[in-house]
Amino acid sequence: MKKLINSVDTVLSDSLAGFCAAHADILTPGGDFKFVRRRELKPGKVALISGGGSGHEPLHAGLVGRGMLDAACPGQIFTSPTPDQMLAAAEAVDTGAGVLLIVKNYEGDVMNFDMASEMSSGSVASVITNDDVAVEDSLYTTGRRGVAGTLVVEKIVGAAAEEGGDLASLKALGERVNGATRSMGVALTSCTVPAAGKPMFEIGDDEMEMGVGIHGEPGRRRVKLASADKIAEEMIAAIVNDFGERPKGDVLLFVNGFGATPAMELYLMYDSAARELQKHGIRIARSLVGSYVTSLDMAGCSLTVTFLDEEMLRLWDAPVHTAALRWGC
Amino acid sequence: MKKLINSVDTVLSDSLAGFCAAHADILTPGGDFKFVRRRELKPGKVALISGGGSGHEPLHAGLVGRGMLDAACPGQIFTSPTPDQMLAAAEAVDTGAGVLLIVKNYEGDVMNFDMASEMSSGSVASVITNDDVAVEDSLYTTGRRGVAGTLVVEKIVGAAAEEGGDLASLKALGERVNGATRSMGVALTSCTVPAAGKPMFEIGDDEMEMGVGIHGEPGRRRVKLASADKIAEEMIAAIVNDFGERPKGDVLLFVNGFGATPAMELYLMYDSAARELQKHGIRIARSLVGSYVTSLDMAGCSLTVTFLDEEMLRLWDAPVHTAALRWGC
Amino acid sequence: MTEAGNTRTRRLIEAVAATIIEHTGELTELDSAIGDGDHGQNMKRGMTAILDDLDAIAAKPLPEALKAAGTQLVMKVGGASGPLYGTLFMALGKEIAPDPTRDDLTHAFAAAIEAVKVRGKSDAGQKTMLDVLVPVCEALRNGGSAREIDEAAEKARDATRDMQAQKGRASFLRERSIGHIDPGARSSQLMIAAVIDVLGEGA
Amino acid sequence: MTEAGNTRTRRLIEAVAATIIEHTGELTELDSAIGDGDHGQNMKRGMTAILDDLDAIAAKPLPEALKAAGTQLVMKVGGASGPLYGTLFMALGKEIAPDPTRDDLTHAFAAAIEAVKVRGKSDAGQKTMLDVLVPVCEALRNGGSAREIDEAAEKARDATRDMQAQKGRASFLRERSIGHIDPGARSSQLMIAAVIDVLGEGA
Ligand SMILES: Nc1ncnc2c1ncn2[C@@H]1O[C@H](COP(=O)(O)OP(=O)(O)O)[C@@H](O)[C@H]1O
Ligand SMILES: Nc1ncnc2c1ncn2[C@@H]1O[C@H](COP(=O)(O)OP(=O)(O)O)[C@@H](O)[C@H]1O
Ligand SMILES: [Mg+2]
Ligand SMILES: [Mg+2]
Ligand SMILES: [Mg+2]
Ligand SMILES: [Mg+2]
Structure with a gap:
């Protein structure tokens, strides 16, 4: 550790x-x-x-x-x-x-x-x-x-x-x-709880965990490492589909790093995610990119989409x- | 990678x-x-x-x-x-x-x-x-x-x-x-330039590089991993000694993450560094903690100390x- | 309360705390596999807090001692296990007689388990501590010997391995939660074994 | 300019570019050991830019072709090697005759090396590209054969291994820079070998 x-x-x-x-x-x-x-x-x-x-x-x-x-x-x-x-x-x-x-x-x-x-x-x-x-x-x-x-x-x-x-x-x-609001996360590495002293899970050099939370728990599926575009495609699709009937308004797109993800990669994911939203006909009103809701030293990120009505936009x-x-x- | x-x-x-x-x-x-x-x-x-x-x-x-x-x-x-x-x-x-x-x-x-x-x-x-x-x-x-x-x-x-x-x-x-202004950095891991595809240097699980820059280059010395307090002690001493005659004013203490360092660790380093400055009789006027000047996905941090005169403080x-x-x- | 009662309470607490603290690493390992890797530290923190307060707690009549131990767990553990084990002990204390018969114990244990279910919005069969607590209560009610209860707890603990979690963090993993023993089932079984050990001595 | 000159310039550029691009990985490795791991990509990017512009460049008289190639390096490479190799080629172009004799070449090469020293505030002996360029120029001036010049470059490249860097990123490492060949020395030697190869063919 x-x-x-x-x-x-x-x-x-x-x-x-x-x-x-x-x-x-x-x-x-x-x-x-x-x-x-x-x-x-x-x-x-x-x-x-x-x-x-x-x-x-x-x-x-x-x-x-x-x-x-x-x-x-x-x-x-x-x-x-x-x-x-x-x-x-x-x-x-x-x-x-x-x-x-x-x-x-x-x-x-x-x-x-x-x-x-x-x-x-x-x-x-x-x-x-x-x-x-x-x-x-x-x-x-x-x-x-x-x-x-x-x-x-x-x-x-x-x-x-x-x-x-x-x-x-x-x-x-x-x-x-x-x-x-809906979110989904992907992890490239595990994280290490200090008291445990070793990573929560082992993961191969060419693997990632789709659908992780923020506690170093394994995700929904372990899959081969994919491109940023492919990851964003899956995550945005899961988010958009989950909404069912879409709330009114344009969205806040929040790309969140898990603690060990450099800004360069987060902005790259923002680019991929923004293009995916566009494909779904969703317009971005506000953006937030950074490591705000982390999982110790985990590498990876989550995407969050919030449909902002007028009041929510003003309050944001x-x-x-x-x-x-x-x-x- | x-x-x-x-x-x-x-x-x-x-x-x-x-x-x-x-x-x-x-x-x-x-x-x-x-x-x-x-x-x-x-x-x-x-x-x-x-x-x-x-x-x-x-x-x-x-x-x-x-x-x-x-x-x-x-x-x-x-x-x-x-x-x-x-x-x-x-x-x-x-x-x-x-x-x-x-x-x-x-x-x-x-x-x-x-x-x-x-x-x-x-x-x-x-x-x-x-x-x-x-x-x-x-x-x-x-x-x-x-x-x-x-x-x-x-x-x-x-x-x-x-x-x-x-x-x-x-x-x-x-x-x-x-x-x-003076700075000094420590790296716990190397970083990986995408085109190279692998870490710039190998480093043991119990080692760190003291005195690194921000380009993944090895530092001045490779030493055994030490506690945050010990690291801060060495870095602050190097910084303070380097000033020779100290400029006027209290200081800005800037704890900078290299890209893969969680906020929890940066604030912990801030605590250690602040205590070291106190030992040297230096007062902190302003603080900045975060990953601002990074080295891709390197884990580690740098400490920067700037003596702020009145004009500099106002402009900060x-x-x-x-x-x-x-x-x- | 009697000198004997005081000593017994102390020995019970010490035994339960010792086994949990000794198994901190194992509990953490189990929780790393299907949870968030803190169950060992959580339980250790709670037990340490109880030990720190041991003199005061052991001096109380059994019901009050259990309530005090439960309060320590609630206030020091956090996570899911803090409120759940805290509730278990507090409810036990509320229901139990100062010098309980086996029937008293069975009744109080059953009631405490109900309190845990309410707090956790959960039931047996969901791969949690309840999957040990419920069968143990059953064995107690059915007149099982100390040894039989012990074995029932171990069997129940092992049976969580093949279950798919429906409560707790492990439920996020769905079918990936299968194949691992539930950390809370293990900590429950450890505590029950310790209690049986102490009560067995005196019997 | 002559058809032959045009062809020769093209063959020189192609050979230099080919060897650099082929050795991208090795140059990056060398730079990872004592620098920042980009020398391979830097040089490849520069060479690719020159190749993209090959028709236009090769159509120019030799001095103009060299200046154009140097400009590409300055504008496309960045880092330390961009301005330095850019300066080398631009200065060569400025100093060289359209159809140079060996003396012309020696003179121009020496002048170009001086320009690099000024740009880099550096000199031979500091574990940089200059530690190949300077001995090569010396061999050229001393009438060495193609083979001798080639060998001088290789020897000079290898000699950088035992040097302690005083310029470039490697100098940050002080004594830790000893034991590794300088990436710029290697890229210089590669380019020189390619040039000798092409000129040797024609000779
Ligand atoms: N709703 C619930 N009902 C009963 N037991 C539960 C419930 N949720 C979690 N548990 C138990 O708590 C254990 C986890 O405790 P712990 O790791 O300390 O807390 P957390 O899950 O918050 O990290 C699980 O192994 C399980 O036995
Ligand atoms: N001041 C200098 N004078 C001469 N050559 C230099 C100087 N600084 C660097 N070099 C050469 O440049 C090479 C490094 O180039 P490159 O890696 O592309 O740039 P950077 O060092 O900016 O990453 C070194 O190996 C060395 O040969
Ligand atoms: Mg847990
Ligand atoms: Mg927890
Ligand atoms: Mg370089
Ligand atoms: Mg560079």
């Missing part, structure tokens, strides 16, 4: 310490890194809290700040955070208008956030994201995973919260954005100031 | 096509990707042009836009661009106030930019960056390499150009920033809107 770390046991706290120090102008840690919160709260605003296992940086802590999250709870690597983290975060950032939890659809995350909601005395609602089309949403699975589309939900709902939206309307908006463009996303201010 | 590409021959053009499409709001390609230029020029402003081999993305094209570069010339992978690219770029973005070339100190870059300057009819000046302390600046080398510190020069000089600085003063400022904070750096607007 080759990583820039001090010891397996301190990876998370060392990294969070660096993160909080590097962005001390906008955020601050709470309770021994139980959570990371926005430095300046906006009284009367619904508090947005997300969280999940670590190893997906900059998600979620890198999305804390003006126009997005009020707090993020980092769990252990690939392990959902615990209810006490969420309760502590809620207590710290709830200014009276209630708390909206944004939760990726993994049983661990959902159960822990559920327990926190049950224990909480304040008013709490949640949005569950489940944008991954690689997983069938059927009786025989736990349902689709929440992956990179979660960032889109957090951005748009975050902007609406900043504008003063109430808890119920934000929850509804979050569900609308989630419903308009609204000012945001977080460690990872910043514009308009 | 595992890369998201279509073919070795089209990597560069495919990737540039995606890049220009994804950021079409702020930039536009020129002459069959001879250069990438700012969409809206500011008449009367000195034009800033940089360039260099590709494979370092987002440097330089990702730094084109308001408050930074007016154009960037992408060469082939790890190969300096050619004089005709630079001439075409200068012709496209010179609005009459002259052109400042920002050139990393590699013989290829310097010679090609020199030839372009000699062929150009306009008024042209250049700043050569050479921040890499791993290379001795002696008669027996070609002098220090320009590495991640180049971004700092481009940001600060870019802001001054936006404010209306003239060619001579911008050149002087660029040299001042370069003089206040000035609004910037490029693909890779954005704040204040």
Whole structure:
């Protein structure tokens, strides 16, 4: 295992310490890194809290700040955070208008956030994201995973919260954005959880995993390495077909790197994906390219497509100031 | 070789096509990707042009836009661009106030930019960056390499150009920033140039290369993999010692990933480096953490320290809107 | 509570914690194959937290001790196993008598399993810890000997190998989840074996 | 210009281009060891550009043909080798007579090498292409036979192996640059061998 770390046991706290120090102008840690919160709260605003296992940086802590999250709870690597983290975060950032939890659809995350909601005395609602089309949403699975589309939900709902939206309307908006969002991922390599010390799976030099999530789990199918165009063709087809009746609007195309994918390759994938969307007659209104929802040191990427209605487009463009996303201010 | 590409021959053009499409709001390609230029020029402003081999993305094209570069010339992978690219770029973005070339100190870059300057009819000046302390600046080398510190020069000089600085003063400022900047890099893995198809060097599972540049070249010494703290200690010591008499001001600490380094590790390195600076009695005024000056799919990072005087601090904070750096607007 | 009860609780906790910590690597391996490779560390973290609090926990009557252990798991483990095992122990504590008969134990265990099913929206047959817990409860109810219960747990654990996961991360893999033992089934079986070991000693 | 001259220029260009393109992989290997792994592709790109323009170039008198080839290298290669080989060919073209004698050639080659030194701020002894070009020029001046010049180039190329680089990327490696042949020395030697081959035929 080759990583820039001090010891397996301190990876998370060392990294969070660096993160909080590097962005001390906008955020601050709470309770021994139980959570990371926005430095300046906006009284009367619904508090947005997300969280999940670590190893997906900059998600979620890198999305804390003006126009997005009020707090993020980092769990252990690939392990959902615990209810006490969420309760502590809620207590710290709830200014009276209630708390909206944004939760990726993994049983661990959902159960822990559920327990926190049950224990909480304040008013709490949640949005569950489940944008991954690689997983069938059927009786025989736990349902689709929440992956990179979660960032889109957090951005748009975050902007609406900043504008003063109430808890119920934000929850509804979050569900609308989630419903308009689909993702799919491909991995070229596995990733290495520090505590395990070796890659999660072995994969040949000419193979890739189609339909991976963001936890180093194997994907749906192992296939021969294909060209960027072929990969984009399959992923965009899966995404577009999954929509059934297409929502209104042009789309946001979000090409997300998994942690070890150079910008050069991500932009190349953007080019391939954009051409595929065009073939399907879908127009791109906004673009985002970068490693935002990662899987430690995995090489590969995901494509996310969100149909933006007018309100969503406006909220996407609204000012945001977080460690990872910043514009308009 | 595992890369998201279509073919070795089209990597560069495919990737540039995606890049220009994804950021079409702020930039536009020129002459069959001879250069990438700012969409809206500011008449009367000195034009800033940089360039260099590709494979370092987002440097330089990702730094084109308001408050930074007016154009960037992408060469082939790890190969300096050619004089005709630079001439075409200068012709496209010179609005009459002259052109400042920002050139990393590699013989290829310097010679090609020199030839372009000699062929150009306009008024042209250049700043050569050479921040890499791993290379001795002696008669027996070609002098220090320009590495991640180049971004700092481009940001600060870019802001001054936006404010209306003239060619001579911008050149002087660029040299001042370069003089206040030092970097050093470490690689955990090699990188793979697509045309070569295999890693540039073999390296053991428990080894690292100290003092690497950004072209996949071996570093100064191959040593056993060390902890983040130990690596930071050596790099910060090399940087601090190299300054001799320390410039005035607090510093910018810039932790730069080489392309395959996850954010988690970069922030961890930030933590280690910040503690080292503290030991040397150096205060951090600004921070930047991310993969900005990369070496294809190399794992590792560089540390850059710039002493910011008051003017430099103000210009660092000035609004910037490029693909890779954005704040204040 | 009696001195004996206190000692027994302590020995139970120590035995369960020891076996989990000892098998951290194996649990992680199993979870790497069809999950996300953290089950070993998760369980170890939980058990370490319980051990850190051992004096306080072991001093409590059995129901309170179980609830306290469950709370530690909920608050320290995270992931899917934290809420699930936390719920199991907390519900056990809620249902069990301070000095339970076998019938009491069977009843409480069954109730705790129901609580896990509710929390996990899951049931036996989906390749999870429930595929060990449910048969073990059955064997308990049917009057099986310590040895028979032990064997039922091992058989049930091994039987998860051929199942296709319908809950947990392994379900994302669909048919690729077949051929691997479920990590939660293994950790459940380990804990049950440890408990039987301790209770067997005293019997 | 004469029909024969046109044919000779064409054959020279084709031979030089062919040997470089054929050795692309080897040049890249050499550059991977102590440089950045692009010398093969760089030179191939330049040669391909020259071949694309072959009809126009070969139709020119020798001096103009050389200048045109040099310009192609400057505009298509990039890196260090682009300006350096570009300068070499352009300066050769500037200095050479349309139908050169051996003396003319020696003079022009020496002048072109000087131009390379100025462009590269470099000299022989620094583990670069100059360590082949300079001894070859020397052999030419000393009246060496085709075979002797060929051998001088090979010997000079091999001699770069034990040198420590003081120019070019390899200089960043300091003592680690020792033990590898310089890629530019190899490409120079390849081109010289090709030229000798073609001129030898006609001789
Ligand atoms: N819905 C569920 N119901 C019952 N058990 C479950 C459920 N989801 C997961 N599990 C159990 O949890 C185990 C995984 O635990 P762990 O790896 O610690 O958490 P995570 O899956 O969040 O990484 C699985 O092996 C399975 O036995
Ligand atoms: N200053 C110089 N003077 C003479 N030759 C040089 C100089 N710098 C580099 N070279 C030659 O150029 C070769 C490298 O060319 P190439 O790999 O194409 O360019 P780059 O080094 O920019 O990647 C070296 O092997 C060396 O022979
Ligand atoms: Mg997990
Ligand atoms: Mg090069
Ligand atoms: Mg797990
Ligand atoms: Mg080279």
